[in-house]
Amino acid sequence: MDLGLLRFATLSTGEELLAPRPYKQLETKLRRLQWLNRRQIIGSSNWKKTL
Numbered sequence: 001m002d003l004g005l006l007r008f009a010t011l012s013t014g015e016e017l018l019a020p021r022p023y024k025q026l027e028t029k030l031r032r033l034q035w036l037n038r039r040q041i042i043g044s045s046n047w048k049k050t051l
Helices: 024-036 047-050
Strands: 005-010 016-018
Touching: none
Parallel strands: none
Antiparallel strands: 005 016
């Protein structure tokens, strides 16, 4: 899948579907969330706050 697309698809009705967000941007966010959650107990209040 090419993640550099501007529009993912154009339907016969003319409606345009946007491409998924760039992988690099999502990877950076995931890295940050994993770093914040690294010592939290799953299901705890602090774990929920970091999501």
